[in-house]
Amino acid sequence: MDKQDKQDKLDKAVFLDRDGVINELVYSKERNEYEPPHNTEDVKLIEGVFDSLKRLTGSNYRLFIVSNQPDFAKGKTSLKNLQNVNDKIRDLMEVRGIVFDGYYYCFHHPDGVIKEYSIDCECRKPKPFFILNAIKKYNLDKNNSWMAGDRDTDIGCGKNSGLKTILIDYPGSENYRVNSNPDFTVKNLTEAADVILKAI
Ligand SMILES: [Mg+2]
Ligand SMILES: [Zn+2]
Structure with a gap:
């Protein structure tokens, strides 16, 4: 197997x-701020998400979630609540046949109030x-x-990992978007999927 054959075997994500x-x-x-859901009743998926994810898996992209969830560390809710929300989102995806290969959650915060x-x-x-x-682990094609x-911070994480990056202009989190210099900026995941699928 030469180098090119090996390259073809790498999965994209x-x-x-x-x-x-x-x-x-x-x-x-x-x-007075927008927060992640702390209860399963507050879980509301953004319009178009299922379709976008299906388009990506249909083009052989593996999917992963990478999420900071510091609100237990900050004393705003329980760890159990956060886990229930995570489970609910995973269930909603699986019912629609959308499988993420990994759900990676960080529950830490450097300035929290829960010591551990x-x-x-x-x-x-x-x-x-x-x-x-x-x-x-998945032998992915960076x-x-x-x-x-x-x-x-999402864009920083993508860059630190050597990936291409897309910033999503979600209303409610604009204070967290200042100067990350992403490869693309879009309105939502639907448009992000358009960018990704056009780049193949
Ligand atoms: Mg976010
Ligand atoms: Zn962490």
Whole structure:
């Protein structure tokens, strides 16, 4: 097998941030900010998400979620609640036949209030830890793989991992988009899938 044959065997992948990409953020009156859902009743998927994900898997992209979930570490909700939300989103995907090869969640925060989770961990975006592990484990083709998310930290994570990057202009997280210099900027996952599929 020469080098080119080997290259052809590599799988390509799309790594996705979750909140503001797959599911809507939830407005908290109490804290006057948009947050990830803390309860399963608050899980609302963004329009067009199933179709976009199906188009990507239909073109042989593996899918991964890479998500920072620091709200337990920050004392805003329980770890159980966060896990229930994660399970619900996975169930909604599986019912529609959409399988992610990995759901990577970081529950840490460097300035949290729950001691064991308030650390400067290795897995929090923009660190590339989860993506680099997945690239190795699934033998992924970096040159044809992507990271998409609605914050600068998502773009940083994609760049730190050597992937192409797409910033999603989700309303409610605009304060987290300042200067990440992504390869592409789009409105939502539907448009992100358009960019990715056009680039083949
Ligand atoms: Mg997000
Ligand atoms: Zn972490």
